[in-house]
Amino acid sequence: MIPSRFLPRPPNKLFFHHNVSLTVSVAVGTPLQNVTMVIDIGSELSWLHCTTRNTTTNMVIPDPLFNPTLSSSFTPIPCSSPTCTTRTRDFPIPASCDSNNHCHATLSYVDASSSEGDLAFENFRFGSGYIRGIVFGCMNSSFSSNVKGDSNTTGLLGMNLGSLSLVSQLKLPKFSYCISGYDFSSVLVLGESNISWVGPFNYTSLVQEQDRLPYFDRVAYTVQLKGIKVGNNLLNISDTVLVQTMWSGQTMFDLGTQFTFLLDPAYSALREEFINQTNSTLRVLDDPNFVFQMAIDLCYLIPTNQSLKLLQNLPSVSLVFDGAEFIVRDEQLLYKVSGLRRGNDSVYCFTFGNSDLLGVEAFIIGHHQKQNMLVEFDLVEYKVGWAKKETQPHRSWFSGTTAVVEVGEAESTAAYFFFL
Numbered sequence: 282m283i284p285s286r287f288l289p290r291p292p293n294k295l296f297f298h299h300n301v302s303l304t305v306s307v308a309v310g311t312p313l314q315n316v317t318m319v320i321d322i323g324s325e326l327s328w329l330h331c332t333t334r335n336t337t338t339n340m341v342i343p344d345p346l347f348n349p350t351l352s353s354s355f356t357p358i359p360c361s362s363p364t365c366t367t368r369t370r371d372f373p374i375p376a377s378c379d380s381n382n383h384c385h386a387t388l389s390y391v392d393a394s395s396s397e398g399d400l401a402f403e404n405f406r407f408g409s410g411y412i413r414g415i416v417f418g419c420m421n422s423s424f425s426s427n428v429k430g431d432s433n434t435t436g437l438l439g440m441n442l443g444s445l446s447l448v449s450q451l452k453l454p455k456f457s458y459c460i461s462g463y464d465f466s467s468v469l470v471l472g473e474s475n476i477s478w479v480g481p482f483n484y485t486s487l488v489q490e491q492d493r494l495p496y497f498d499r500v501a502y503t504v505q506l507k508g509i510k511v512g513n514n515l516l517n518i519s520d521t522v523l524v525q526t527m528w529s530g531q532t533m534f535d536l537g538t539q540f541t542f543l544l545d546p547a548y549s550a551l552r553e554e555f556i557n558q559t560n561s562t563l564r565v566l567d568d569p570n571f572v573f574q575m576a577i578d579l580c581y582l583i584p585t586n587q588s589l590k591l592l593q594n595l596p597s598v599s600l601v602f603d604g605a606e607f608i609v610r611d612e613q614l615l616y617k618v619s620g621l622r623r624g625n626d627s628v629y630c631f632t633f634g635n636s637d638l639l640g641v642e643a644f645i646i647g648h649h650q651k652q653n654m655l656v657e658f659d660l661v662e663y664k665v666g667w668a669k670k671e672t673q674p675h676r677s678w679f680s681g682t683t684a685v686v687e688v689g690e691a692e693s694t695a696a697y698f699f700f701l
């Protein structure tokens with residue numbers, strides 16, 4: 282069978298649900314304009330929807346917008362600039378020249394939507410930090426994907442390893458985030474975290490590509506998966522499934538994907554073992570027509586009045602990496618499908634799915650499993666770590682030298698923005 286193509290980024294970016302994206306409030310330009318941006322560790326170029334006029338009607342296209350014509354610090358980047366010729370080297374679609382000799386970028390996504398715009402320098406204020414001359418894309422057309430559906434979102438903050446990502450532009454030695462599983466607040470820390478409210482970290486090395494492989498995303502946060510355990514049982518999954526080959530096998534940490542997706546041989550082994558170990562306590566929803574979010578095919582019927590007790594007695598699922606285990610337990614294993622009832626039962630779905638159903642030839646560790654953990658990316662020692670949140674950060678943590686920017690819309694997960 283011909284593998285479904287794992288396209289280079291950004292086409293494999295997946296925004297399942299705009300209301301599970303992590304957003305931050307940022308101020309841009311001179312004078313400052315307030316914008317809301319989705320944080321995405323799988324993308325490189327940060328971009329904003331810019332005001333444009335329809336060339337036929339001369340009408341302003343309405344949307345949440347950044348208006349570059351009102352900013353004195355907005356500086357378009359010419360095609361001849363080294364920023365355009367060399368720093369765009371990691372873009373999946375090469376930068377080109379528009380009719381004004383401005384550096385032109387095209388972004389395209391897995392749902393066939395795309396956006397075009399010009400690169401420019403602009404000043405950004407993140408919390409209390411004001412940074413001049415950040416390269417971003419001033420996009421002139423809208424996405425048809427879910428990013429656009431989030432009516433309060435003006436753009437996206439690209440945080441992957443590419444040469445023009447925010448992480449690279451700010452030369453960050455580290456960044457970390459914690460997504461709350463209980464409310465909509467989250468924390469994004471740029472720089473050293475030094476956080477006292479988490480337990481010890483488990484670290485695994487980030488993997489660099491050895492050979493030039495056509496379907497390997499070189500600028501993603503890639504780790505090496507070694508195995509999967511259910512309870513104490515290590516599943517029988519061949520190494521040939523877990524290592525990167527010509528066509529598949531990359532394991533990526535992602536923030537734009539809600540759940541975790543595994544290549545079919547690994548997913549099938551996990552599904553079978555999890556069903557086996559839970560068959561005396563949980564009832565599988567036996568309905569071949571029900572596939573949650575088009576990609577999750579294992580769901581359960583749980584009496585509404587018993588959900589808590591059942592969830593707390595599930596076997597854990599561990600992702601075993603080089604040097605570290607990532608353990609998923611309790612509510613992080615089953616996700617309650619909001620508003621869906623079958624008789625007196627609620628429907629809960631397994632938070633691991635089959636990559637094949639997504640058409641992605643890779644392992645993707647999504648953000649649901651990372652709730653209530655601090656996930657840290659160390660770009661000096663080139664490793665990723667995770668630690669459990671042990672206590673609620675004291676309110677004083679959100680004040681002092683660090684600045685709380687703003688909590689976004691209640692429907693989105695909003696992040697506090699810190700420079701430490």
Ligand SMILES: *[C@@H]1O[C@H](CO)[C@@H](O)[C@H](O)[C@H]1NC(C)=O
Binds near residue numbers: 300619692
């Ligand atoms: C956001 O997600 C919740 C469930 O998590 C759902 O009930 C709600 O309808 C969603 N909102 C939108 C605008 O999709």
Ligand SMILES: *[C@@H]1O[C@H](CO)[C@@H](O)[C@H](O)[C@H]1NC(C)=O
Binds near residue numbers: 313314315687
């Ligand atoms: C931008 O946000 C800040 C802080 O939330 C607020 O004080 C300011 O009035 C806002 N500016 C505009 C133009 O909305």
Ligand SMILES: *[C@@H]1O[C@H](CO)[C@@H](O)[C@H](O)[C@H]1NC(C)=O
Binds near residue numbers: 335
């Ligand atoms: C501009 O307006 C024309 C006429 O209303 C319309 O057909 C066209 O799609 C519009 N273009 C854009 C980019 O919105």
Ligand SMILES: *[C@@H]1O[C@H](CO)[C@@H](O)[C@H](O)[C@H]1NC(C)=O
Binds near residue numbers: 379398399421422
């Ligand atoms: C704006 O978008 C249209 C099509 O989406 C494209 O043809 C045009 O070149 C773009 N203009 C700029 C300045 O990016």
Ligand SMILES: *[C@@H]1O[C@H](CO)[C@@H](O)[C@H](O)[C@H]1NC(C)=O
Binds near residue numbers: 475477
């Ligand atoms: C880290 O936090 C501890 C206690 O909160 C403090 O004493 C120490 O100075 C901090 N270190 C850095 C590098 O900020």
Ligand SMILES: *[C@@H]1O[C@H](CO)[C@@H](O)[C@H](O)[C@H]1NC(C)=O
Binds near residue numbers: 517
């Ligand atoms: C693991 O799977 C392989 C191939 O599917 C099989 O040959 C082998 O016997 C299995 N090992 C165990 C311990 O079940």
Ligand SMILES: *[C@@H]1O[C@H](CO)[C@@H](O)[C@H](O)[C@H]1NC(C)=O
Binds near residue numbers: 553554557
């Ligand atoms: C289910 O578990 C039992 C005992 O734990 C084991 O004998 C059996 O082989 C398992 N079945 C599958 C399909 O893994």
Ligand SMILES: *[C@@H]1O[C@H](CO)[C@@H](O)[C@H](O)[C@H]1NC(C)=O
Binds near residue numbers: 557558560561
């Ligand atoms: C349930 O699991 C037990 C062992 O854990 C196994 O013996 C039994 O066959 C399983 N039943 C079903 C219906 O899979």
Ligand SMILES: *[C@@H]1O[C@H](CO)[C@@H](O)[C@H](O)[C@H]1NC(C)=O
Binds near residue numbers: 584586587625
């Ligand atoms: C849950 O409700 C069912 C009836 O729907 C009842 O028989 C059962 O005792 C209840 N269980 C608990 C733990 O309340």
Ligand SMILES: *[C@@H]1O[C@H](CO)[C@@H](O)[C@H](O)[C@H]1NC(C)=O
Binds near residue numbers: 624625
């Ligand atoms: C739901 O629970 C109620 C009361 O516990 C019971 O009377 C009813 O028969 C149950 N309905 C189904 C479909 O099981």
Ligand SMILES: *[C@@H]1O[C@H](CO)[C@@H](O)[C@H](O)[C@H]1NC(C)=O
Binds near residue numbers: 608
């Ligand atoms: C770190 O790994 C150890 C065992 O390898 C495990 O017991 C512990 O729960 C892990 N911690 C986290 C936060 O995943």
